[in-house]
Amino acid sequence: MIGIVGAGAFGTALAVALGQAEREVTLWARDAAHVDRMARTRRNADRLPGVALPETVTVTAEIKDLSGCAAVLLSVPMQTLAGFLADHRGALDGLPLVACCKGIDLGTGRGATAIIAETCPNAIPAILTGPSFAADIARGLPTALTLACADTAVGARLQPLLSTPALRLYRSEDVRGAEMGGALKNVIAIASGVVIGAGLGDSARAALMTRGFAEMVRFAQANGAETETLSGLSGLGDLVLTCTSELSRNFRFGRALGRGEGFDPAITVEGAATARAVAKRTETLDFEMPITTMVAALIDGQCSIEQAAQALLARPLKEE
Template identity: 60%
Template sequence: MIGILGAGAFGTALAVALTANGPVTLWGRRIDWTDENPRLPGVTLPEGLTVTQDLDRALQADTILLALPAQVLGAFLDDHAGRLDGKCLVSTAKGIDLRHLTGPSALIAQGCPRATVAVLTGPSFAADIARGLPTALTLACADPDAAEALQQRLSTPVLRLYRTTDVIGAELGGALKNVIAIAAGTVIGAGLGDSARAALITRGFAEMTRLAGHLGARPETLTGLSGLGDLTLTCTSGQSRNFRYGCALGSGKDFDSATTVEGAATARALDRMAQRDGLDLPIAAMVARLAEGGLSVEKAMDRLLSRPLKEE
């Protein structure tokens, strides 16, 4: 059995897809729906999928997917790490924890030192996975044997997993692309055009690669599904919440604050990390200021455009 913790859009979508391989138990802290999760409208839950508020029931599984937002994961582990330790724990969170300035894998390893830690990430909208559309993801685990076993266990004919042992690189790609997607959305929302967005994505990718290299990631991981693949998807699709949030910032429109937008907190975490380590991350700094409301879009763009001309 597979247990999935977090009955939001992504946890539910993975539960629907993985039921094709065997029984799945999906845990949510508040399940106030029956046939259809409002975060994933139009998706019928298959037989073989158990949805529960009983955490013990989901923890009967030896493989647990943690489908919680990055800023929620730390507090969840504070409360439940003891019950998770020793299991195979796969995080799907795409963000950097603001409290510890680390990605989900380090948070889990710290709370659950005997667990096998893995990361599932890459270009994939929950709605696409739930509808059974073809999707390719990265499964990262430092233990190559565990990576291979998980790859087999979590792949389906339409959900193809590629494996890597570069956990840091894979999780950084997923976290950082959300920040760049907010910036790309801001550019589009402000009416600056597709050429400006392409420039932003390219310079954003350079920023991602610089930071990931500094933190020990392999360069080829950043050009894979979890990096460039997810960056491309998120910066170009109106399905992305990060991109839509950026569009709202750029156009001055309201945005529903209950929507999960991982890139906003992650930009602040990156800004702190840049100050700590003396790094130059201008796009993350700009997104952090924009999200805090401390900078107008005009000023943000002026700042980016007035940076010194240099070699690419």
């Protein structure tokens, strides 16, 4: 049995995809009324409209129902992961715990697997990340993701368990690289949205994506990641998707920022907290993160779009 924590769009999509592949899935949500509604209607109409839950998916509000699972996928926002694990470590510690969130914790500066390891020391941390939208996964459209786990044997066991005919997982042992790629691409997606929202054009977006990828690689390497991982699905692949699609929440947030418009605060934008977390660390780095720093400044209202663009364009000319 596979457990999934979080009945948002992505958690529900994973439950649908795995359930359609005839896996037994237990989907946990904290709101008992929401659980009851999903159990009765076999729908998650608010988060993933038009998609039915397979009969192999059981919905529950009882965390103890996950204790016997072969693996538990943690589809909760990055900034709430530590608190959730602290509250429920008794039921989850000792299990393979697969983070499905992308970001860096603003309070500690840590990635998801480090938080899992600290909070649930007997668990086996892993991360599932890469270019994907919940609607595509739920509809059975071809999707490829990275499954990173430092424990080779556990990763090899999880790969076929979590793969389906349409959901193809590539295995990696570079957990740090997979985490960094998934986290940092959200920051660059916000910047890409700002570029388009401010009317700076597709050529500017392409340049920003390229230089943003260079920032991602520098930061990931400084945090112990392998360069090759950033060139894969969890880095470059996810960067391309989120910087060019209006389905990306981070891109839409950036576009609203570029247009000077408001954005629904109920929508999770992981890149905003990640930009702030990385910006905090720039003072201790021996290299610069100009795009990430500017994104953090824009989000916090410390500079205007015009000032940010001028600052980036005024940087010294150098070799690529």
